[in-house]
Amino acid sequence: MRLHVGCAMWNLKSWQGRFLPPTIPQNERLRAYADWCNAVEGNTTFYATPARHTVESWAQQTDDDFRFVVKLPKTITHERRLTDIEGELRSFLYAMEPLGHRAQLWVQLPGSFSPADTGALPDFLRKLPGSQRTAVEVRHRGFFDDPGSAARLREALAETGAEWVTFDTTAIFASPPTTDAEREAWEKKPRMPRLAVALTDRPIVRYIGRGDAVEAAEGWRFWLDTVEGWLVEGRSPTVFIHTPDNTESLGLARRFHEELRTRLPALEELPDTTRNEPLTLF
Known part of the structure; x- marks a missing residue:
């Protein structure tokens, strides 16, 4: 029976000297965090895809059962809204490969992504590796206030085995x-x-x-x-x-x-x- 818990980042100045050692080399910060939690949100990937060698360092600093929930870049989800994204998606997936099964892809959609856009989700999710765990976050109130819209979103996610x-x-x-x-x-x-x-x-x-x-x-x-x-x-x-x-x-x-x-x-x-x-x- 396993529960993964974590935070929105693995390093914060106010943690050092309190939860974590007072000084931590940059290439050891994730390892120190992993002494406390067994999961982390990968929010930095929303702003830019990291170099593959950086992600390799993440893998080296964590155990095999550590869980990364890594956010897809905003160019894919917010700017291009899941269309014409093949090049950016390919680069992102290549960079994340060193994490292997530890990574769960996190598709955070903008508040403007409404129930009317639900049809775009299955086509996009099928572009992701079939073996890759995926989760989708929506923020439009229509998905929460209208049972029909919620049901259609559930169906769209179920088609590709994605989580909400x-x-x-x-x-x-x-x-x-x-x-x-x-x-x-x-x-x-x-x-x-x-x-x-x-x-x-x-x-x-x-x-x-x-x-x-x-x-x-x-x-x-x-x-x-x-x-x-x-x-x-x-x-x-x-x-x-x-x-x-x-x-x-x-x-x-x-x-x-x-x-x-x-x-x-x-x-x-x-x-x-x-x-x-x-x-x-x-």
């Missing part, structure tokens, strides 16, 4: 912001209904919590129940924990895993953090 990424911002919008980081999140994060979806054996949850660690943990109770159910069903979920400034997210991701292990003792443990762990996390 759940992006939960309900906790951050549950009460007015109290910090600058929360105010910025209110301005930039989409207000999306919470929807728990598991179309494959690898569902993905992106949870956005409050800046305070206690409040962030209180807000994920729904996901503790949901992910527990998925694990009991034999699925292997990935849960990413965000906070507005992500200062607490690394410790919180591990805490989420520990709370589920209390419920499910058979859940595989995360790596030992004894050498890096501070006296108290919260």
Whole structure:
């Protein structure tokens, strides 16, 4: 029984000297992060496809069961909207090859990608390697407010074995912001209904919590129940924990895993953090 947990990045200045060593060479930062979590969001790939040797370094710094959920470049998803992308897609897939089965491709679509555009998805997803795990994130309210549109999206994803990424911002919008980081999140994060979806054996949850660690943990109770159910069903979920400034997210991701292990003792443990762990996390 395995649960993957992680954050939106593998290095943050506020983590160093607290969760991670105070100084870390650039080529060792992912390895240090992997002592805490067993998954990470690959958000940097949205802005530019990295060199293949860079991705080879990522593979060398992580164990075989580490999970990368890597975002397709914005030129493919946002600028060309899944059409005329063969060259860019080929370059991206070549760069990601060193990750092998550890990579799950993440197709994050813009808010302007509406239910009327759903028909473009199966054709695009068929261009991806059949052996490659894929997940799609949509942000248009029509997919959440209209059951028919949601059903058509599910069908489109099922045709190619793709997952529907759940992006939960309900906790951050549950009460007015109290910090600058929360105010910025209110301005930039989409207000999306919470929807728990598991179309494959690898569902993905992106949870956005409050800046305070206690409040962030209180807000994920729904996901503790949901992910527990998925694990009991034999699925292997990935849960990413965000906070507005992500200062607490690394410790919180591990805490989420520990709370589920209390419920499910058979859940595989995360790596030992004894050498890096501070006296108290919260």
